[in-house]
Structures are given as C-alpha cells and as structure tokens.
Amino acid sequence: MRIDVVSIFPSYFDGLTLSLLGKARDSGILDLDVHDLRDWTGDRHRTVDDTPYGGGAGMVMKPEPWGLALDALAGSPHAGARERPTIIFPSPAGEVFRQSTARELATRDHLIFGCGRYEGIDERVFEEAAELGEVRLISLGDYVLNGGEVAVMAMVEAIGRLIPGVVGNPESLVEESHEDGLLEYPSYTKPAVWRDRAVPPILLSGNHGAIATWRREQQLERTRLRRPDLLAGDA
Ligand code: 6GU
Numbered sequence: 001m002r003i004d005v006v007s008i009f010p011s012y013f014d015g016l017t018l019s020l021l022g023k024a025r026d027s028g029i030l031d032l033d034v035h036d037l038r039d040w041t042g043d044r045h046r047t048v049d050d051t052p053y054g055g056g057a058g059m060v061m062k063p064e065p066w067g068l069a070l071d072a073l074a075g076s077p078h079a080g081a082r083e084r085p086t087i088i089f090p091s092p093a094g095e096v097f098r099q100s101t102a103r104e105l106a107t108r109d110h111l112i113f114g115c116g117r118y119e120g121i122d123e124r125v126f127e128e129a130a131e132l133g134e135v136r137l138i139s140l141g142d143y144v145l146n147g148g149e150v151a152v153m154a155m156v157e158a159i160g161r162l163i164p165g166v167v168g169n170p171e172s173l174v175e176e177s178h179e180d181g182l183l184e185y186p187s188y189t190k191p192a193v194w195r196d197r198a199v200p201p202i203l204l205s206g207n208h209g210a211i212a213t214w215r216r217e218q219q220l221e222r223t224r225l226r227r228p229d230l231l232a233g234d235a
Pocket of ligand 1: 090092138139141142143144145146147151
C-alpha cells in the first residue's frame with residue numbers, strides 16, 4: 001500500500017517510522033511518504049493561509065498549494081497505471097473513524113491524507129480532490145484538535161496494522177477490542193498471586209471450553225458497563 005501524507009508539520013510523523021510500521025516500511029509492504037505542503041507554495045514566505053471571505057475568526061488554508069500537492073500525488077485522472085487514490089481529509093466535521101473504517105481503508109492501494117490547520121481548508125479543494133479520487137472527511141471523535149496531524153497518526157496506525165504482514169501474528173488482530181463488536185477480555189500473566197491478588201482460578205484450570213465461555217462473559221459484562229452504545233447497535 002502507498003500512503004502519502006501532506007502537512008505543514010511533517011516532523012509530527014517521525015514517530016510513524018518507528019516500531020511496527022517502521023518495519024513494514026523497511027520491508028516494502030507499506031510505502032509511506034510525508035510531504036510538506038509549503039513545498040507547493042510559490043511566494044517568499046511560503047504562505048499556506050489567508051483571511052476568510054465573509055469575515056470571521058481565524059485563517060483558512062489557501063487552495064493553490066493544496067491543488068498542486070494533490071495534482072502531484074494523485075496524478076492526472078488520465079495517467080492510467082494506478083487505481084484512483086482515496087483522499088482523506090481529517091476533520092471534526094467528518095464521519096467518525098471506526099475499526100470498520102480502518103478495515104475498509106486497509107484494502108485500498110493508495111491513500112492520501114491532507115492535514116488541515118487553522119479554521120480549515122478552502123472548500124473548493126474538496127471539490128477538486130473529488131476529480132482525482134474518492135474523497136472522505138473523517139473525524140477521530142467528538143472533540144476538537146488543533147489540526148489533522150494527530151488524527152492522521154492514529155488513522156495510519158489503525159489502518160497500517162491491518163495490512164497483511166504488518167502485524168506478525170494475524171491471530172492477535174482477531175481477539176482485540178472492536179474486532180467482534182465487543183471490548184476485549186481481561187488478561188493476566190505470572191505470578192498467579194501478586195500483592196494478595198489472585199488470577200481468576202478458571203484461567204489456571206486448563207479447561208479451554210470453560211475459559212472461552214468465561215472470556216466471552218467478561219467481554220459482554222465490560223461492554224455493558226463501559227460501552228452500552230456498542231450493544232445497542234448505535235455506535
Ligand atoms: Cl480528524 N481533526 C481535528 N482538527 N479535530 C478533530 C478530528 C480531526 N477528529 C476529532 N477532532
């Protein structure tokens with residue numbers, strides 16, 4: 001998979017070159033490139049923002065650098081070769097990012113993330129992007145961040161680990177919170193008693209059927225307590 005990220009703070013993404021995703025990058029499973037939006041400006045000050053038409057607080061990201069960046073990274077619609085990219089703009093006004101979103105996006109062969117800052121990006125950029133690929137506005141949740149960078153880091157990590165070969169043991173992907181619509185069961189390791197706290201005896205029983213049943217009950221109970229919205233089917 002190819003992932004391009006455009007940001008005015010490219011060094012935010014240095015962390016993605018480490019650990020899990022760093023290895024996937026090195027082995028060629030994941031081709032991740034981070035670009036500085038200011039490379040597509042033409043003025044001495046490398047300006048990326050301007051005041052909003054109609055007035056109001058804050059600044060808006062100018063369309064021209066975004067247009068050039070998307071042209072360069074998405075290619076012309078007639079270039080052939082590559083499948084049209086999926087162009088993702090992190091936005092608190094977008095659809096909420098879920099595990100199912102990560103699974104869907106992990107099947108694409110080219111993702112482009114455009115990180116907005118300030119009060120947002122000139123609306124015409126989204127229209128222009130739609131000429132080049134499928135545009136998605138995606139939010140991390142119902143709270144406000146200063147820009148899209150932290151949201152994109154989270155999304156790239158959630159998507160990247162679902163690409164075959166990125167996570168060493170694929171079974172570890174199945175037994176996690178949200179993969180089956182429930183929160184995950186509690187885990188324990190040695191010692192069997194620690195500071196007078198014993199591991200639930202069932203886990204030491206060797207009865208694999210009973211253990212599976214107990215874990216399922218724990219998943220349901222935790223989900224009921226912490227995330228009833230998941231059980232109601234409205235999440
Ligand atoms: Cl994707 N961007 C920003 N700026 N704030 C957010 C968000 C995204 N998701 C939740 N809050």
